[in-house]
Amino acid sequence: MRRLAEACVDALTRFADTDARIWLVDGDLAPSYGVDRFAAVRPDRFVMAGIAEQNMVSMAAGMAACGARPWVFSFAAFLAYRAADQIRVSVSQTELPVALVGSHAGGCGGRNGKTHQSLNDLGVIGGFPHIEIWTPGDAAEAAAAVASSLTRDKPTYIRSPRDPLPGLPGAATEGLRLLSEPADDLLIAPGIAAHWASPAVETLRGVGVRIELAHINQVRPVAKDVVARIRAARRWIVLEDHVRLGGVGDMLSHATGRRPDLWIGWPADWTGGSGECAALRTQCGLDTRAIVAKISEELAR
Amino acid sequence: MRDVRAFTFRNDAAALMQAELIGAGGTLQDVPKSDERIDQPLVIPEAGDTRGFVDFVRRARIDILDLLQASGGGHYGGSLSAVDLIAAIFLRAIEPRRRQKRRDRFILSKGHAAPAFYAVLMQLGWLARGSNVYGAAGSPLQGHPDMRALSDVDFSTGSLGQGLSAALGMALALRETDERVWCVIGDGECQEGQVWEAAMLAGRLGAHNLAVIVDANGRQEWGFRVHPAHAKDGAVVEPPVRGLAPAWAEFGWRTATCSAAEAASLCGAVDAISAAQSGSVQPHLLVAQTVKGSGVSFVEADPDRFHCAEMSREEFKRARAQLSE
Numbered sequence: 322m323r324r325l326a327e328a329c330v331d332a333l334t335r336f337a338d339t340d341a342r343i344w345l346v347d348g349d350l351a352p353s354y355g356v357d358r359f360a361a362v363r364p365d366r367f368v369m370a371g372i373a374e375q376n377m378v379s380m381a382a383g384m385a386a387c388g389a390r391p392w393v394f395s396f397a398a399f400l401a402y403r404a405a406d407q408i409r410v411s412v413s414q415t416e417l418p419v420a421l422v423g424s425h426a427g428g429c430g431g432r433n434g435k436t437h438q439s440l441n442d443l444g445v446i447g448g449f450p451h452i453e454i455w456t457p458g459d460a461a462e463a464a465a466a467v468a469s470s471l472t473r474d475k476p477t478y479i480r481s482p483r484d485p486l487p488g489l490p491g492a493a494t495e496g497l498r499l500l501s502e503p504a505d506d507l508l509i510a511p512g513i514a515a516h517w518a519s520p521a522v523e524t525l526r527g528v529g530v531r532i533e534l535a536h537i538n539q540v541r542p543v544a545k546d547v548v549a550r551i552r553a554a555r556r557w558i559v560l561e562d563h564v565r566l567g568g569v570g571d572m573l574s575h576a577t578g579r580r581p582d583l584w585i586g587w588p589a590d591w592t593g594g595s596g597e598c599a600a601l602r603t604q605c606g607l608d609t610r611a612i613v614a615k616i617s618e619e620l621a622r
Numbered sequence: 623m624r625d626v627r628a629f630t631f632r633n634d635a636a637a638l639m640q641a642e643l644i645g646a647g648g649t650l651q652d653v654p655k656s657d658e659r660i661d662q663p664l665v666i667p668e669a670g671d672t673r674g675f676v677d678f679v680r681r682a683r684i685d686i687l688d689l690l691q692a693s694g695g696g697h698y699g700g701s702l703s704a705v706d707l708i709a710a711i712f713l714r715a716i717e718p719r720r721r722q723k724r725r726d727r728f729i730l731s732k733g734h735a736a737p738a739f740y741a742v743l744m745q746l747g748w749l750a751r752g753s754n755v756y757g758a759a760g761s762p763l764q765g766h767p768d769m770r771a772l773s774d775v776d777f778s779t780g781s782l783g784q785g786l787s788a789a790l791g792m793a794l795a796l797r798e799t800d801e802r803v804w805c806v807i808g809d810g811e812c813q814e815g816q817v818w819e820a821a822m823l824a825g826r827l828g829a830h831n832l833a834v835i836v837d838a839n840g841r842q843e844w845g846f847r848v849h850p851a852h853a854k855d856g857a858v859v860e861p862p863v864r865g866l867a868p869a870w871a872e873f874g875w876r877t878a879t880c881s882a883a884e885a886a887s888l889c890g891a892v893d894a895i896s897a898a899q900s901g902s903v904q905p906h907l908l909v910a911q912t913v914k915g916s917g918v919s920f921v922e923a924d925p926d927r928f929h930c931a932e933m934s935r936e937e938f939k940r941a942r943a944q945l946s947e
Contacts (some may be wrong), residue, residue: 368928370823378787379785380823383789383790383792383793383795386727386769386788387727387796407816410786411784414770414778415769467823553825
């Protein structure tokens with residue numbers, strides 16, 4: 322079980338041995354996701370930017386304009402919302418290779434509650450052109466996202482939930498990652514949702530309902546095999562740790578020309594709240610029982 | 623580290639090509655024909671040549687007028703107040719070092735003064751005049767400086783408050799080189815919180831290779847206005863920011879002031895910063911007292927109107943005449 326943001330930090334620490342371009346820039350949340358470890362071994366490539374996300378993002382862009390590869394860490398909420406104009410103007414419009422790691426993304430913010438949750442960070446950041454977007458489902462995928470981003474000169478956003486996640490079965494892969502037996506109906510569950518989906522898919526199989534569970538690490542640009550699979554599916558369903566507007570389901574709808582037959586995620590009219598992940602999921606109809614019920618109902622139509 | 627100028631800028635070729643004139647609502651009739659302006663000889667004053675500096679900025683002001691007239695108007699006030707500062711940076715700090723192949727950076731954080739920036743580039747011979755219309759679709763001369771459109775733009779600006787942060791980032795990335803970063807900010811721009819985020823961090827980090835000049839023209843678009851009965855010293859519009867230099871000194875900056883109206887004061891202040899930088903552990907702030915609309919009497923007299931405005935043909939002729947020898 323690893324926090325995905327920490328896996329990013331570990332990957333960056335390794336790569337920094339041979340890649341002098343890498344910098345880590347943090348907004349005073351270092352211990353929350355292991356950035357303090359990088360700071361300890363690479364003080365020459367670490368910047369504590371303070372509680373000042375707007376400066377942090379534009380500053381990183383200035384670094385990138387001089388050939389550096391800055392990795393900006395904060396909570397997804399503070400990057401996407403507090404620094405939205407900076408991401409728009411300093412990163413998207415310039416197309417500079419700034420990488421943003423949004424930790425504590427999604428609805429499972431624990432005690433912190435609504436200000437610290439990010440229910441539509443993909444909607445905000447995804448609305449800006451040229452930013453590549455990743456929703457890793459485990460530590461290996463987070464590391465793969467970092468490695469991949471470093472091979473291109475493009476802005477990047479990696480979304481990492483607060484909770485540590487176990488490894489997904491199999492290996493990190495590009496494009497569509499199958500997490501179950503293939504089937505005619507398709508369930509796409511990016512990021513932490515892949516772990517929410519697994520027990521639901523198992524329960525459904527137990528009552529003879531077959532659905533193919535797939536996960537995507539890089540959601541933008543979306544891989545051709547993902548588009549092809551969605552178009553070929555009998556029905557396709559999305560389960561995500563995001564609201565509908567601007568989420569992965571929305572992005573895939575645009576990429577494929579096909580809206581999901583069923584979408585499951587955080588309610589559009591919920592501003593968030595404190596709570597254990599399990600409690601919030603139950604409250605919002607995202608727990609295993611609710612997922613099973615919704616999918617069964619859809620597939621029975 | 624790889625130099626970002628190795629990027630292919632899509633519109634770089636366009637900067638040197640004769641592009642088709644796209645009407646941007648301007649009156650082109652009285653703007654001297656392209657070939658007249660292109661043939662203007664380059665006169666780049668050496669350091670210490672104050673007379674030469676004064677003439678350089680006079681000619682740059684004419685370029686500002688021509689550029690804005692062709693595009694249907696724009697930010698006269700803030701461009702005319704900023705042009706001396708940009709010229710001083712390029713003539714005293716950047717251009718001489720460019721000849722030595724070191725590449726200092728410049729960020730115009732008050733991006734709406736882009737006409738002043740483009741005018742200085744034209745006077746340096748780095749930017750062809752041709753028929754690139756300021757603010758026209760596809761033009762390398764975007765309304766606010768765009769590094770994707772024009773390769774001499776080190777960083778895109780236009781959303782006030784962001785350029786200083788980028789300048790700090792550049793200074794950090796370049797701190798082990800001998801390259802310097804210059805940034806011009808507006809005093810109105812200092813109302814943006816992000817400017818203070820950058821100022822605090824720059825002071826804390828000791829960004830010695832960062833120098834900031836504030837175009838302190840005392841104005842913004844509308845301004846904080848007081849009833850004449852309560853006006854201090856008759857000033858109905860309050861200055862946009864107070865206590866800038868003392869606050870930044872507290873943050874760890876070396877601060878100085880100068881008068882942009884006196885070339886020797888401005889150039890001397892820029893020279894002093896350049897000389898101090900290699901031995902310094904602090905970023906430098908220069909508060910330059912400027913006049914919004916400086917150089918054209920009726921623009922100076924109406925800073926409200928000329929924050930962003932159009933000139934009539936007659937006004938354009940009068941303004942140009944004031945600046946011509």
